[in-house]
Amino acid sequence: MKSLLKGVVDILDIECYISNCLDNTIVLISDRSTQKENMVGKLAKLADTHIYSLLDLKTYYAIIIRLNNNETAVIIPNSDSHSALESDLNILNITYKVKTLCKVIFETYTNSVAPEDDIYIENSIPTKIYLDNNEYLESINQLKFYNQKLFKSILQQNIASYTRVSKDISENNYIQSISENNEMIKMLMHEYSFTIARITELLNFSNREVMYIKKRLYGLVNRIDFSIELSYMLRQFFQSVERLVLIAPYYQNDASSIKKYIDLNISNRLHLDDISQNINIPLQSINRLFKSKYALTVRQYIMKQRIKIAMSLLVETNLSISDISKNIGFNEKSHFMMSFKRATGITANEFRVNNRHTQ
Structure with missing residues (x-):
């Protein structure tokens, strides 16, 4: 079976290792190898509870297939698509085909029908820490x-x-x-x-x-x-x-798309011309559309959201008033303090003291 499997992995241009927990051996099936035996062994142990696993190790992907009680296949696809986060479409093609790949490897090696289990997908941070230590x-x-x-x-x-x-x-x-x-x-x-x-x-x-x-x-x-x-x-x-x-769907030329853009950019510079350019709604239509649905002008809504975020930051963080004002899009601390008191009836410092005291 190993010779047949070698032909399959060479055609697919993937690295393939078989780990045997019974005798603690690692067998390289493919011609190409980039992994050290101890790392292959650690990866194989992650298959204890899943038949098929896809592990995102930040710089590469590993596919783990539990073949039987003792043997596990560790597959490393040939992909460098992790080199840039914006270039992830190649690896997406792999994830679409992972289950098929797992079943092919399983059936080739065991000469039996592969299970229909779902793919277990795990991201890199917990996996990396798990492989490095077990403190947490x-x-x-x-x-x-x-x-x-x-x-x-x-x-x-x-x-x-x-x-x-x-x-x-x-x-x-x-x-x-x-x-x-x-x-x-x-x-x-x-x-x-x-x-x-x-x-x-x-x-x-x-x-x-x-x-x-x-x-x-x-x-x-x-x-x-x-x-x-x-x-x-x-x-x-x-x-x-x-x-x-x-x-809600994106880029609909209506009030909800205006609100969505504001919510996503509440900490940034927000002027009507910015909103108009980014969501392709005529400048002269923005306030009319928004007020017809939410009964607020765009400026009123922006202020309401910023004050709401400020209230949360005042209670949940130790940030200074100056830092909070910057984080929610105010250029001047004095403008924030005046706006906050106008909206709440008390100063930001009073709000912080009162609400922390009651928690």
């Missing part, structure tokens, strides 16, 4: 479970489930353990952005919609403010994903 193993395994639920909720367009599991991820102990590691935080956010962008293609979003989502998600990651608590940052990120992927 329980929290990491919990995070893996939450990630699966998160991606499933997006695929099923289940907003209630998405909201619950995104909160669980934000509060996960491992996530909190990296709160001081800026590089790891950014890597984690990039990973979620990358995976969610791929999911939108599986949901048959148009190319224009997918590129719009990528631009917004990667933009959010590149503008990360590391002075904000990680759990709050993640909640804001997941809320942006919800607005982008789970709520």
Whole structure:
């Protein structure tokens, strides 16, 4: 069977290893090899609970197939598409075909009908930490479970489930353990952005919609403010994903598309001409369309949303008033303080003291 399998993997141009947990051996099936035996062994152990697994290891992908109680196939597709987050369409083609590939390898090696199990997909951050150490193993395994639920909720367009599991991820102990590691935080956010962008293609979003989502998600990651608590940052990120992927179609020339654009850019410069140019609605029509649906002018809605975010930041973070005003799009602290008091009847400092005291 190994000789037949070698012919298959050579045709497919993939690396293939067979790991045997009974005698702790690793057999290279393909001509090409880039993996060390100890790494192949670690990857094989990840197949304990799944027949087919697709592991995203950031710089490459690994496909794990549990062939029987003792043997596991470790497959490394020949793809360098991880070299740039914007160039992910090649690997998407692989993910479409992973189950077929798994079944071919399984049936070629075992000479029996392959199981119809679903592909277990895992992202790189928990996998990398799992392979390196087990200090946070329980929290990491919990995070893996939450990630699966998160991606499933997006695929099923289940907003209630998405909201619950995104909160669980934000509060996960491992996530909190990296709160001081800026590089790891950014890597984690990039990973979620990358995976969610791929999911939108599986949901048959148009190319224009997918590129719009990528631009917004990667933009959010590149503008990360590391002075904000990680759990709050993640909640804001997941809320942006919800607005982008789970709520309402894109680029409809109506009031909802104006609102969507404002919500996604609430921390940025927001003038009517910016909105007009980005969503292709005539400048003179924006306020009329928006007010007819929401009973507010665009400026009133922007101010309302910014004050709402400021209230949350005042209670949930230790950011200074000056930093909060900048984070929600105010150029001047004095303008923010005046706007906040006009909207709430009290100063920002009074609001912070009163609400923290009551929690």
